[in-house]
Amino acid sequence: MKRQNAWLLPLATGVVLIAAWFGLKRLFRIESYVLPSPAEILAAAWHERATLLTSAFVTGRGALLGFLAAVGVGFALSMVMAFSIRLKQSLYPFILILQMTPVIILAPIFVLWLGQGLPSIVMITFMICFFPVVANTTMGFISVDRNLQELFVMCNATRTQEIRHLRVPGAMPYFLTGMKIAGTLAPIGAITGDFLAGGAQNGVGGIGFMTITYFSQLKIPALFATGLVACLMGFLFVGGVNYLHWRLLHRWHDSMVRKE
Amino acid sequence: MKRQNAWLLPLATGVVLIAAWFGLKRLFRIESYVLPSPAEILAAAWHERATLLTSAFVTGRGALLGFLAAVGVGFALSMVMAFSIRLKQSLYPFILILQMTPVIILAPIFVLWLGQGLPSIVMITFMICFFPVVANTTMGFISVDRNLQELFVMCNATRTQEIRHLRVPGAMPYFLTGMKIAGTLAPIGAITGDFLAGGAQNGVGGIGFMTITYFSQLKIPALFATGLVACLMGFLFVGGVNYLHWRLLHRWHDSMVRKE
Amino acid sequence: GKPAEVPIAAGAGAKPLVKVVLQTDWFAQPEHGGFYQALVKGYYRDAGLDVEIRQGNPTTIPAQVVATGRAEFAIGRSDDVIIAASRGVPLMMIGAFMQRDPQAILFHQESGIKTFKDLDGRNLMAVPGSAFITIMENTFHIKVAVTPTDFGMSRFLADKNFVQQCFLTNEPYYVRKEGANIGVLVLSDSGFSPYRVWYTRRSFAQEHPEVVRAFAAATVRGWSEYISGDRTEANTRIASLNPKMEPGFMDFSVHAMQEYHLVTGDPAAGDAVGRITRERIDTQIRQLSGIGLLDRPVTADEVFDASFLAAPPAPR
Amino acid sequence: MTSRPIVNLEGVGKRFGAGAPVLEGIELTVERGDFVSFIGPSGCGKSTLLRLIAGLTEPTAGRIVVDGMTPADAREEVFLVFQDANLLPWRRVAENVELPLMLRGDPTDRRRERVGEMLNVVGLAEAAEKYPWQLSGGMKMRVSIARALSVAPDILLLDEPFGALDEMTRDRLNEDLLTIRERDPFTAFFVTHSVAEAVFLSTRIVVLSANPGRMHRVIEVPFAQPRTPELRETPGFLSLLAETTRELRLVRR
Amino acid sequence: MTSRPIVNLEGVGKRFGAGAPVLEGIELTVERGDFVSFIGPSGCGKSTLLRLIAGLTEPTAGRIVVDGMTPADAREEVFLVFQDANLLPWRRVAENVELPLMLRGDPTDRRRERVGEMLNVVGLAEAAEKYPWQLSGGMKMRVSIARALSVAPDILLLDEPFGALDEMTRDRLNEDLLTIRERDPFTAFFVTHSVAEAVFLSTRIVVLSANPGRMHRVIEVPFAQPRTPELRETPGFLSLLAETTRELRLVRR
């Protein structure tokens, strides 16, 4: 497998998909106010570039902070739950409840307590992103090799040591997967935050704000352009996580090591 | 660890949390139209039981179908991508794009093509749930033990056989984790579907429909009651996945087997 | 209540301004124009008030914000205030900045809809739970199926039989631009005619009547001027706050407010900017109670007090 | 008769990435029916050599021909008993043994029969329904041996198959191996640390030196086939054992 | 002198869940400084016995006392060389050896020094920076041995530590083990399949029978300490070797 294929193939598929997109649009005579063509979307993105850039910055900040909070708090929570099965049994159901309560119900409370804008947006992003981190990390923690666990018992390791030196590194592949999911959710979370708790300062809101705006203006190509921005932002996160995956695992984990 | 603790501890934590809830409400004089008390929520749930039951049924159907579609299609997609690294390189970016495009942008297209109601709701639920399944299963597929992989090479296993008999069972712990995340997302997805593509007959739609209704009528305890219903529904899904986890892994996987 | 510690006196230039917050129900738009007019023209300042207009968004519950003291004033429909009052939220309407609600039902001429009766059996994209829907159904003996609004128009454009809730001041502009041949049914003609009001929490009205009065006077002045005077400055401010606000669109909005007499109502029938009548509030309470939306009985006195409003300017 | 050699190694060398070479200049021609043992110090490249013949890894120098094909193409005729048991943790013992037969599509009946037979050979008939985590180390290796034997390959590569077994089980399995070989003749490549085992089983013993792994000496084992347990007591056997041990001592770094 | 036995097993039995008993009626009193070997057929419960003494699992019958404590409480004095290498895949060789020292809080300098020393003993100084997946089977086991030796426990449990090693490496490590024991005396429990190894190292050999694992015979090994390589050639050694082998043959089921 040559290195260049990593770029060539998705590109080729992309071309095929975009061709299909054009084709479908033609074939079914889909109007641009329903599904604009890629060209129209790019044109709209270019036309609105100033606005989109500013709003990408606004939303990106919320997404990044929410993502970091979700990864940090999610990891910490899983770690706390790894300390004792009792803690886990006590906490997990409530983590589930937090995850499963539609954010629209909680959003007004966040806004009331944290005020409209960044803090609430970060909180909403956090709410949307944190569970995949918790679920995966927890599964990683309990999937630890029993033989290695016995080694740590043999070493009289404290629970903290066991978690730090055995469970944390062992759970990395799971944790990173959770982080990747959180990465794709972070921009969506921040955009939802824009909807639910954001606003426009000086005429520029986040991507979510622009999404409602374009939507209510029937600027459908621009609407899709916000989707494009969301995707680009998401790719940054996923790219970051992939880099971390490579950094942390390439020396030892089966998902990376190429055995000759 | 006694069996009963599995129930006692979350119950105890629950009591503590609910006490704290009441306490906070008292202390900060939080009015019920901001944060109702658990008792008020239960009373509202009881009062609206007929409506909530019907809408739980409506949304539950969408959630279940969307969940099954997400699990099925997500698993199948991961499997397809496991067949060749080229396929994966071609498909993964587009799966990411699908996941990362805010659903509100795509919803009108779904509604136009699939019509309003169940099919669109299922589609939206699917869109929201499927990526965790794909991300986890894919990670599971690539994390397969290299030594076992060599065994399959030694056996002249076809790619299909390798996937069926090595990667699929080996990826189960990852797949089940993805499924658990999808399970918590399914009710949220269906509720979002209710928002974006649902409808109502005789004033009763899905849970999402009732959420907006109560929201717009400022029936805050009833609004929280819809959250309660969403959580209950989510618990059913998570419970189902946990059962499956137990069924599939308890005989051999480190997360379950208790080595004496 | 305790005596006002805030030094208030309308027009008392030397005294420090009293800070108040107005929570709106949406992003800045011409439907809020009078408030911005009063702001940018300094009418609030002249009245001794330092007003901050805080924009709402789709999940803002302005009633909550005012009731919990995070804002002094908020705006909304009178029926929402009545409903909130029946849920124990102590609100007090001060004045109506729109005598007629801009909500309407939008349809394609091709759909054959002429009157409310023609909506029978159709899908209507609207905010679920809106009181007007049930009342309309009862009034005209029809039944509609409600689809939650997605705040968009794509589905409307794509389907000639699509019917959706709209603001007279908003959606028609865009769909006409796309060439749709549309018609509207104005809600205030449906037998249910709420006001758009500004309100405060009851305790604030009791404790700071001067503030409420000062705010009311400046607001009425702002609105009167916005709807029939030079609104350039206010519109510039609105446009600076909300990128959606293009000049053409704002002109359309204002024009719609004028054409449908949304702000002024029908002067011949005694309507005037700001005015709320007990009679109409009573009617609304009766209608809401009739469809079971009120948790407990509400009286007009609980929810509005016309006394804060100076005598309305004489109709021209 | 100029029968084609079944396995031919020509100047085979192997290095992993940019590391030092692990194997160098391995020259070996093996006829059908040969039983070749490799002995040498830990880490000298014995497992790597078997993996090269199995086509699980590619040589970085020289050429390997297996039955006229590349090792990868010849894999149908070859099976490897890995140094670790390499069992699928989610399959019971019998299912693990069954795996290669199932993968190559043998009918269920034949599979069951063969599995039962081979579990008997390794003395694990009673453990058929257990999962790998319930087995002792030696039991796991025996499952792995049963798995390889059930395939009845033309060429069997065995990487220290009996290292985790007690001497008695080991001797019995040595003899079973020879018995099976008479029924289903196969060419064997055998890695062991037991010189006695090597001398008893082999037709040829390759002594490898370490760092990098080179062929130190090839010792022909002249005893007749079939071999019987009594061979172990004969003077010829003991003297070859002593000689091989001496050679092995020479290669210690 | 009535010195307290360092390990005492009283009627120890073990069964897993509802299965057949694995061990039954194990009675053993071990004095400080003893070197006890266990030999017996594969699956007879040798590893289980070591895990019981290490406190990694509980007996289902009888009682185990280690230095006056329960095995779990005595764990600070004990270390086990597992039957599998049991290395952390994300730690390099040196880091794996360092692990127990780090966990018990030794200062970094002492740790480094000790790790280097022990890697030298097992001949892996050059592989210190490798990851486990880059090692051969025997190398992994040697890392595991180095890890246990670096701890210098009072009681060392060794589960077939040399099974994956060639005879030369094995003999040298046998001797190294004795040398280390003279410096840091420890009580050893040693599982092996090599009778010669058992006779050379032990003060006592316990022959176990299988199904369930019972004590078949305890053989006292009378040779003086310290033992030298020459012992292997003495007639006394050879006759004890023969006797032990005979006993082992008796317990084959």
Ligand SMILES: Nc1ncnc2c1ncn2[C@@H]1O[C@H](COP(=O)(O)OP(=O)(O)OP(=O)(O)O)[C@@H](O)[C@H]1O
């Ligand atoms: N966790 C377990 N659950 C059930 N049975 C087990 C478990 N561990 C071991 N056994 C059984 O106990 C018996 C003894 O196992 P053990 O590992 O102690 O044998 P051993 O003497 O060390 O054998 P070997 O020489 O092959 O390593 C075996 O029959 C095995 O199947």
Ligand SMILES: Nc1ncnc2c1ncn2[C@@H]1O[C@H](COP(=O)(O)OP(=O)(O)OP(=O)(O)O)[C@@H](O)[C@H]1O
């Ligand atoms: N995948 C790998 N990457 C890098 N080096 C490797 C790899 N596999 C093996 N080696 C190195 O190759 C050498 C030979 O390994 P091999 O497993 O063939 O030894 P061996 O003779 O089988 O030893 P043992 O008797 O201990 O099993 C070792 O030094 C090892 O470190």
Ligand SMILES: [Mg+2]
């Ligand atoms: Mg090897």
Ligand SMILES: [Mg+2]
């Ligand atoms: Mg064992």
